Amino acid sequence: MLLEFHVSTGIPTPVFRQIVDQVRRAIAMGSWQAGDQLPSVRALAEQVVVNPNTVAKAYGELVRDGLIEARQGRGYFVADRRQVYSDAERKRRLDQILWSLVSEALVLNFTDDEIIDALRRALSGFRSASGHEEGDSHE
Amino acid sequence: MLLEFHVSTGIPTPVFRQIVDQVRRAIAMGSWQAGDQLPSVRALAEQVVVNPNTVAKAYGELVRDGLIEARQGRGYFVADRRQVYSDAERKRRLDQILWSLVSEALVLNFTDDEIIDALRRALSGFRSASGHEEGDSHE
Amino acid sequence: MLLEFHVSTGIPTPVFRQIVDQVRRAIAMGSWQAGDQLPSVRALAEQVVVNPNTVAKAYGELVRDGLIEARQGRGYFVADRRQVYSDAERKRRLDQILWSLVSEALVLNFTDDEIIDALRRALSGFRSASGHEEGDSHE
Amino acid sequence: MLLEFHVSTGIPTPVFRQIVDQVRRAIAMGSWQAGDQLPSVRALAEQVVVNPNTVAKAYGELVRDGLIEARQGRGYFVADRRQVYSDAERKRRLDQILWSLVSEALVLNFTDDEIIDALRRALSGFRSASGHEEGDSHE
DNA sequence: GTGGTCTAGACCACG
């Protein structure tokens, strides 16, 4: 399945992390399923106009998180879902990203309830966006 | 108003960011109000035992964010809490942060409820970590 | 604590992996303890005569495994022990390295018992090299 | 003697290495004896449905390891099981592999007994995965 | 064609 990648330079978020986020999102939403092939390192590097090493770095992080896997000489593929991290580590990571969310959101002057409501909406947006999977596919 | 600042050098979070976060929190929580004077760069540097450059860098970021302002020769003050962003812009920024959070949390295999619960805890953790410690004021 | 690093080029094992192995060994044996500072990326790169990027790649892998951590602007330090991976993942990784061990050892014409004995010796060698840790075993 | 070869293209392990491993195993287990002829490159390539180059590369590695030998115009044969390495050299190589294994396993927080048990299972898994298929199968 | 490793070197962030 084809996915539009967008990368911005000149923002604090590193390019390789932007790529990681977009692949993660595609997998989390079900746009990419286990077994699907990702764009090749070189192809994606050309598409978003960065060095292939940068894409390779992003893919490497996704491999280590167990989300994708490399097949020598053939490319990268979405992996079967498995739990790589211990529960303590998962908690640690969730707390860390929530902490930075809260810090940013409070500066934006949102109340607790507003933040929680926004999170609820984001979650159900994700869930329903992955609702399609019915038979229609086109490539 | 004087705030207890705690800075740890044994963790990955940069010192300057810890300072930024604590000032943000104090303002977000109302411990510091518009017009309040912040500790001087030198005083705070001595208090938390870091290089004054580090404090200056933290204050600089807060100025750029519009949270505090420098008054030449007099020091740093909490800025008027005028809303810098339009509601639409605030919403956009919050959603962007949430979008990234949600994809990471879902990939970590947390349920919606687990994520929301963890957010609630992070929010109340943030509150209790602010200036007052212990019980809430109820003025 | 100072550790002699040795790196060979011209062998199939990548340089960055040789570095990972040597750091891991130093930590596993207790030569390096939580809180100890590692050689800086540049210093180690000079010592073993490789590009700093290669050392950085090795350190990055160790960070992801939770063995060391970076403190911005200060360097890398041995982390407190924590379990990063799920039990299933730990098993997966152990099986994978045992599989390659067995494959190599059988080609070298060792019997099962010889392999197991050699493993026992290697384990007790490791334990005794880190001698301090807790009381003696008395098999 | 004919062996069932199984090659999977959906896993990270390269095809040529899967072939190498299976031949090694067959020889290590005695399913193939010195002087036995291996399937031709082309025949094996057809059997497991891969490119003949891949099989040729696998055979090449086995030749370099001294496990099989090419007889011009006639095909590949299992080599005499003369011992290529001195006992000291074999020991050195085994210890080197073990050294790396042990540091990784200890870092994964396995106990000595768990590692040894897992080794036993890997050894018997290797046996049962060889030509005979005694009855045991796992996945 | 695919990915994996490594170098040389630039530029930035942090203290």
Next chain:
DNA sequence: GTGGTCTAGACCACG
């Protein structure tokens, strides 16, 4: 001084 990101490009392994 420290680490982090990124580029340009070489060379190798795998199929």
